Amino acid sequence: MKTIHTKRKIFLFTLSILCTFSASADEKYEQLANEVEALKKQLEQVQSALKQYQEESITKKEVQELNQKLEESVITQDDVDELEKQVAEAGEWNSPNTLIHMAGYANVGYASDSESYSIGSFSPIFHYQYRDKVMLESELEIKIDEDGSTDIALEYLTIDYFLNDYVTVVAGKFLSPVGQFRQNIHPSWINKLASAPPGFGHDGAAPLSDVGFQLRGGFDFDNSSANYAFYVSNGPRLIAAQEHDDEFEIDGIEAEGFSSDNDGEKTFGGRLGFLPFKGFELGLSFATGKATVTEVELEEDVHAFKSLAFGTPGDEGEEIDLHDEVARDYDVFGIDFAYQNNGFELRGEYLKSKVGAADEGITASHGATWETWYTQGSYLIPNTRWEPVIRYSDFTSATESRSQQQWALGMNYLFTNSFIGKATYEFNDGAFDTNADEDRWLLQLAYGF
Amino acid sequence: MKLFNQINIEPSFKTLLFIAALFIGSNSIAADYPEKGDFQKGAKAWAENCVRCHNLRDPKDLRDDQWVTTAFHMRVRAGLTGQKTRDILTFLQESNNPPRPIKASIKSSDAENKNSLTGQEVYEQTCVACHGKDGKGTVPGAPDFTDSEGVLSQSDEVLMKHITEGFKSKNSPMAMPAKGGNPLLTETDLSNVIIYMKSEFKK
Numbered sequence: 001m002k003t004i005h006t007k008r009k010i011f012l013f014t015l016s017i018l019c020t021f022s023a024s025a026d027e028k029y030e031q032l033a034n035e036v037e038a039l040k041k042q043l044e045q046v047q048s049a050l051k052q053y054q055e056e057s058i059t060k061k062e063v064q065e066l067n068q069k070l071e072e073s074v075i076t077q078d079d080v081d082e083l084e085k086q087v088a089e090a091g092e093w094n095s096p097n098t099l100i101h102m103a104g105y106a107n108v109g110y111a112s113d114s115e116s117y118s119i120g121s122f123s124p125i126f127h128y129q130y131r132d133k134v135m136l137e138s139e140l141e142i143k144i145d146e147d148g149s150t151d152i153a154l155e156y157l158t159i160d161y162f163l164n165d166y167v168t169v170v171a172g173k174f175l176s177p178v179g180q181f182r183q184n185i186h187p188s189w190i191n192k193l194a195s196a197p198p199g200f201g202h203d204g205a206a207p208l209s210d211v212g213f214q215l216r217g218g219f220d221f222d223n224s225s226a227n228y229a230f231y232v233s234n235g236p237r238l239i240a241a242q243e244h245d246d247e248f249e250i251d252g253i254e255a256e257g258f259s260s261d262n263d264g265e266k267t268f269g270g271r272l273g274f275l276p277f278k279g280f281e282l283g284l285s286f287a288t289g290k291a292t293v294t295e296v297e298l299e300e301d302v303h304a305f306k307s308l309a310f311g312t313p314g315d316e317g318e319e320i321d322l323h324d325e326v327a328r329d330y331d332v333f334g335i336d337f338a339y340q341n342n343g344f345e346l347r348g349e350y351l352k353s354k355v356g357a358a359d360e361g362i363t364a365s366h367g368a369t370w371e372t373w374y375t376q377g378s379y380l381i382p383n384t385r386w387e388p389v390i391r392y393s394d395f396t397s398a399t400e401s402r403s404q405q406q407w408a409l410g411m412n413y414l415f416t417n418s419f420i421g422k423a424t425y426e427f428n429d430g431a432f433d434t435n436a437d438e439d440r441w442l443l444q445l446a447y448g449f
Numbered sequence: 450m451k452l453f454n455q456i457n458i459e460p461s462f463k464t465l466l467f468i469a470a471l472f473i474g475s476n477s478i479a480a481d482y483p484e485k486g487d488f489q490k491g492a493k494a495w496a497e498n499c500v501r502c503h504n505l506r507d508p509k510d511l512r513d514d515q516w517v518t519t520a521f522h523m524r525v526r527a528g529l530t531g532q533k534t535r536d537i538l539t540f541l542q543e544s545n546n547p548p549r550p551i552k553a554s555i556k557s558s559d560a561e562n563k564n565s566l567t568g569q570e571v572y573e574q575t576c577v578a579c580h581g582k583d584g585k586g587t588v589p590g591a592p593d594f595t596d597s598e599g600v601l602s603q604s605d606e607v608l609m610k611h612i613t614e615g616f617k618s619k620n621s622p623m624a625m626p627a628k629g630g631n632p633l634l635t636e637t638d639l640s641n642v643i644i645y646m647k648s649e650f651k652k
Contacts, residue, residue, distance in 0.1 A: 189503070383619075
C-alpha cells in the first residue's frame with residue numbers, strides 16, 4: 001500500500017511540473033508575438049518615412065533647374081534702374097511744369113412756357129497752369145439761339161498769379177465777386193434749381209462780371225477762416241429809356257464786363273467771407289464807383305436799342321451825342337450766408353444796386369434802385385439720391401415790369417455727384433400778362449466735368 | 450474816388466504803383482511745386498470746404514494732374530490758403546489710388562513694422578473728416594454709426610474688407626476711398642479702428 005501511495009505522489013508531482021512548464025511557454029509565445037507585431041509597425045513607419053522622403057527629395061537635375069530659375073529671378077541693380085526709368089517716363093504726364101486741363105459744365109432741358117426743348121449752354125473751362133506760380137483760366141459760354149445760330153461768349157478770362165499762400169492776383173475779365181451766386185453757384189451742375197433766382201441774371205440787381213484786377217485769398221485761424229476778394233474794374237454802363245420827348249429813366253445796369261471804360265471812372269468792390277465754425281459762411285459785399293449812360297431805349301421802338309455813345313443818329317436822323325452824359329454814383333451792397341450739414345443746405349443772399357441821379361445831360365433823370373434776395377433750402381435724403389429743393393425770391397426792379405416774386409420747388413436726382421437731373425416748378429408773380437407772371441415747369445439735365 | 454481826387458496822381462497810375470509794390474513787397478513766394486501737403490488736414494479741409502458750394506467730388510473722378518489744376522482753380526474761387534490747397538490736393542491724389550491687396554503672410558514690410566496706431570488715433574486722423582466726431586456723418590452718404598442696425602452691425606471681416614478696398618453704399622452719392630484714402634494704414638490699424646468704432650458708437 002505504501003508503494004502505491006508513493007507512486008501516486010511521484011505522478012502528481014511530475015504532472016504539476018509539466019503544467020508549470022506548459023504555462024511558462026504560453027507566456028513567452030505571447031510576448032514574442034507582441035514583439036513581432038511592434039516590429040511590424042515600426043517597419044511600416046520606416047517604410048512610410050522612406051517613401052515620404054523619396055517623394056520630397058529632389059534629384060540633382062531638379063536642383064540644377066531650380067538654380068537656373070533662381071538666377072533668372074534675381075533683380076540686379078541694372079534691372080532696378082531700368083524699372084525706375086520706366087516708372088519715371090510713365091509718370092511724365094503727372095509732373096511737367098505746365099499742366100493743361102479742361103473742365104466745365106453743360107445742361108440741356110425743357111421749359112413749359114416756351115414748350116420747347118433747349119440747349120442751356122455748353123461752358124468749357126480751360127486751365128493752363130505753370131507749377132504753382134500762375135494759372136490761366138477761361139470759360140466760354142456756347143449757346144444756340146432760337147433761330148439756330150450759335151452764340152459764343154467769353155464768360156471770363158483771367159491770369160491768376162499766386163503771389164504767396166495768402167494773396168492771388170487775378171487780372172482780366174472775371175465773374176463779379178459781389179455776392180455768392182454769380183461767382184460760385186451759377187454753374188448748372190452746382191445750382192440746385194433749373195433757373196437762377198430773379199435779379200441774379202441779366203437786367204438784374206447783381207453785377208455779372210467785370211474787367212480789371214482782383215486780389216483774392218484767405219486766412220486760416222484755429223477753428224475758423226476768412227476769405228476775401230477786392231477788385232478795381234472798368235465798372236458797369238447804364239441804359240436809359242425814353243419816357244417822353246425829353247424825359248428819360250434809368251432802365252438797367254449793364255454789368256457784364258466791358259473791355260473799355262467809357263467814362264474813365266473806376267469801380268471798386270469786393271467781398272469778405274467769414275467762416276466762424278464748420279459749415280457756416282457769412283459774406284459781406286460791396287461795390288462803389290461811377291457809371292454813365294451809354295445806350296438809350298427809344299420810345300418809338302422799345303425793342304430796338306440804339307447805341308448813342310459815339311453820336312449814332314437817332315430815329316429821325318438826329319445826331320444824339322452822349323459824350324456829355326454825367327457819370328452817376330453807382331453803389332452795390334450785399335450780404336449772403338450759407339449753412340451745410342450732412343446733406344442739408346440753407347443759403348440766402350441779398351443784393352441792392354443803386355444808381356444816382358443826374359442833373360445834366362440828355363438823359364438827366366432821377367436815380368434808380370434794384371433790390372433782390374432769395375433763400376433756398378435743400379436736403380439730400382439719406383441713403384437715396386433724391387434731393388428736394390425750395391427757394392423763395394423777391395426781385396424789385398427799377399423797371400416795374402421786371403419785378404417778380406417767385407416760389408420755386410424742385411426735386412433733383414443725383415445720377416452722380418456732378419450729373420444731376422432736375423425738375424423745377426416756378427410759381428411766378430410779376431407784372432400782369434408778362435413772362436414774369438407765368439408759372440412754368442423746367443426740366444434739366446446738368447453735367448459738371 | 451475822393452481820395453484820388455485829393456492827391457494829384459492819376460488813379461490808373463496809382464493802381465499800377467500799388468500792383469508793383471505788391472509784387473516787390475512779396476517776400477513769401479509760393480512754395481516750390483509740388484510740395485506735399487498734410488493728408489489728414491486735407492481730408493478735413495476737403496470735407497468742410499468743397500461742400501460750401503457744390504456736391505463733393507469723388508477723389509476718383511480725376512487723375513492726379515487734373516486734381517492739381519482743379520485744386521488751384523478752387524483755391525481762387527473759394528479763397529483757400531496755399532497750404533490748405535496743398536493739403537486738399539494731397540488728400541485727393543492719395544485717395545484716388547486703387548486699393549493695394551494686403552498679403553497677410555508678409556509681415557516684414559516697413560508698413561507692418563511701424564508702430565500701430567490706436568483705433569482712436571486712426572479715427573481722429575483719417576475717418577473723422579467725413580464720419581464726424583459723433584459718428585453720425587458730416588457729408589452726404591456717410592452712414593450713421595450710431596444706428597443700431599447700421600453698418601457697424603456687420604461682422605469685423607466685412608467691415609475690414611470694405612475699409613481695405615473702399616466701399617460705396619447702394620444709394621450713396623460717393624464712395625469711401627480705400628483705407629479712407631490713407632494708404633499708410635496697416636491691417637492692425639484697421640482692426641484697431643473697427644474695435645474703436647464699435648465700442649464708441651454702436652448702441
